[in-house]
Amino acid sequence: MLVNYLNRLGWFLGLLLLQALILNHVHLWGVATPFLYIYLLLTLESDTSPGTLMLWAFFLGLAVDTFSDTPGMNAASAVLLAFVRPYCLRLFMPRDSVDTIRPSLRTLGMLPFLKYAAVCVLIHHTMLMLMEFFSLLHAGLLLLHILACSLLTLACIMAVEGIRKH
Numbered sequence: 001m002l003v004n005y006l007n008r009l010g011w012f013l014g015l016l017l018l019q020a021l022i023l024n025h026v027h028l029w030g031v032a033t034p035f036l037y038i039y040l041l042l043t044l045e046s047d048t049s050p051g052t053l054m055l056w057a058f059f060l061g062l063a064v065d066t067f068s069d070t071p072g073m074n075a076a077s078a079v080l081l082a083f084v085r086p087y088c089l090r091l092f093m094p095r096d097s098v099d100t101i102r103p104s105l106r107t108l109g110m111l112p113f114l115k116y117a118a119v120c121v122l123i124h125h126t127m128l129m130l131m132e133f134f135s136l137l138h139a140g141l142l143l144l145h146i147l148a149c150s151l152l153t154l155a156c157i158m159a160v161e162g163i164r165k166h
Contacts, residue, residue: 121153
């Protein structure tokens with residue numbers, strides 16, 4: 001149990017530092033920024049209680065907000081992701097699976113994990129970009145930002161999954 005929490009804390013700090021020091025400064029074509037910090041939320045065990053999941057999401061989002069100068073936007077988006085994550089996971093988790101799994105390429109398979117991650121990333125990024133733009137006046141540009149950031153984040157998530165030892 002203690003090892004599990006230390007592992008989570010290590011991922012929390014590692015993803016926070018990666019996001020704050022490197023990824024916040026990546027702006028491909030002026031529209032795409034990867035938000036890899038949500039990888040922690042996507043890969044927490046399936047039996048993690050909703051309250052615990054939302055606390056992890058809130059503190060991770062708040063820490064990213066502190067370094068990104070975005071007052072509460074990442075925290076709100078991460079908490080929304082934590083709220084919908086159990087429903088998304090239920091959609092793509094195999095019916096005959098054991099009660100507790102850690103969502104990954106190995107446990108879910110390539111296509112189900114990709115669908116699960118894509119839906120979660122789209123929900124997170126839609127909320128984040130809606131708060132950033134705070135207007136639907138430039139809906140085309142908003143949609144471009146959502147899709148570009150989502151694709152880049154999804155590519156980063158799949159890259160981490162590809163090299164991560166399970």
